Amino acid sequence: MKVAIAGATGYSGLELIRLLHQHPQVKIHSLHRMQQGDAPLSELYPHLAHIYTDLFQPFDPEAIMAEADLLFFATPSGVTSQHAAPFIEADFPVIDLSGDFRLPKAVYEAWYHKPAAEPEHLEKAHYGLAENGGGSGATFISNPGCYATAALLALKPLAESQYSVNETVIIDAKSGLSGAGKNPTATSHFSRMNGNMQLYKPDAHQHIPEIEQQLQKWRRGFPAIQFQTSLIPVTRGIFATLYIKMGLDFSFKTFYSYYQQHYQQAPFVRVQPEGTLPELKQVIGSNFCDIGLVYNERTGWLTIVSVIDNLVKGAAGQAIQNMNRYFHFDEQAGLDFVPLYP
Template sequence: MNVGIVGGTGYGAVELMRFLTNHQAVENIHLYSQSKQGTPISEVYPHLASIIDNPMEELTVEHVAEHIDVLFFATPPAVSHQWVPALLETDVKIIDLSGDFRLSDPAVYEAWYKKTTASEAYLKQAAFGLADVYPEKIKHAQLIANPGCYPTATLLGLLPVIDQDFIDPQSIIVDGKTGVSGAGRSLSQGMHYAEMNENTRAYAIGTHKHTPEIERFLSEKTEKSIYINFTPHVVPMTRGILVTMYVNVTKNVSEAAIRERFISFYQDRTFVRVKPSHSLPETKQVYGSNYCDLHITVDERTKRLIIVSVIDNLVKGASGQAIQNMNLIYDLDETEGLNLSPLYP
């Protein structure tokens, strides 16, 4: 197949290239950039020289319709929604990594992202691309809203138990930690080496734009309005996310029983690994891979369920999951192009 990547200069795009150049079903990769048209990608990312050296092209609906089977948007918010309505008139499959189609209500999007997005009709047309939970919906969709990095780690940790009657879904506290690549490649003072090295800080307390995405799918699962406390932190590492979730247990249920629930929920999902009780997950154990590692503890003293989830924010939290969604759409082996060991150490 022929694939296109819009936003070819960002971290999400370069990770798409890393995996797609090793994907057996991908014949050609077209790179689109409004700011770098005509520039070979190796001038932006020299490490790609001799692997992929395509010049970046101008994005047009006509070019996509003629040359592309599946198009990835690895763009900032409020870009993809300007293109998607016209592209949906073609046969191209669209996988949007930006967040423009993750929320079903335009007013909610505007409140959290401080930008406008597509009309409600297009938002409702998008399938949410949490590949390990909604594969059947993804297989039949033309437009995929690829999940955010924090929502991927959090929802994979909470969805197996959110509708079980042994927890209180209104007691959820989510503590997230991410590496600096989560902020993208654009320069900002807070990401300078002198500001970030040997430093950890919380940010966007109560206002992070991924909050309504998490709440939306927890609410849909329970058929009740779910609200969470979510506090993200940035830590001095390049990539990776570790999320710790706390939720009150309302019945006397054993840790082993909850672990069995998780194992059953993900029994056919290659990329979700439920860790044994003695093995706590670490970001290094999923570095550079499409895996999500989960660990479950029941604190008998406080009657809380504690779930730890780790992913690579650029892979499972973005490009890797996007390719997993592409594989689902085309009925390919779900691991095609992604079956790589995490990088260690």
């Protein structure tokens, strides 16, 4: 099968190249940079020398649809919506890594502060959380955001259960700097972020409505979340800590085995052995989401820790998992590798 990648010069696009390169059923047919520039890929990114040099082609929807079987958009929000129409109208398979097709028009515009895609195009998109049927809906798959993936996988078993959740769930999520893409800014400058930590976009991160929308689908009336995001001085990784008030009349043992059971058939979600919590380095470079739980019998609060690699499970890896599911390949094809350690 042949794939095309738009936005191939960005971090998520490069991660798609890295992972698809060793996918048994896929050949990368063309790369599209969307903006000006004609330097060969291996000149821009010497780590690709002698592997990929000259796959850049102009972004021509007709040619892409004629020559490839699937297009990945790894472009910033506000860009996919400008280029996706011909593919949607032709019902051509697309996986979009941006936030452009995850929310209804008004909600998108309120949180992203940009014009949304056309409502009739938004309707064609299917939110592709892989462990929630991603890849099995429409031909246009809207890949979840990185924070949203870590938070939703942590909350799915709870939201789909009978356990009552009466209070706001608190989500304190930290991300490595590659989450902000390849262009450095004043906030992500090495000399500012090295040895530092900063909370950004308090109560305003654009993944809040995405998480709440999915929680409402699992359980109508799920309380609004209290969600904060911080930058930490690592290149990759999301470390999300979730606090949930379960009360003192709560059997942690029963909940734990229900939780483990929930993900027994999910090859990329590893629920930790009881009494242990995951750390970032055990998932870096991999498509795993590792989850651990502890319960405080004194206060009645449950803590869930969920860790992913933002560029793999949070972006390119989940997109490939959705592609595998959509094309009925083995779900783990091209993704079955050991995390990078140490």
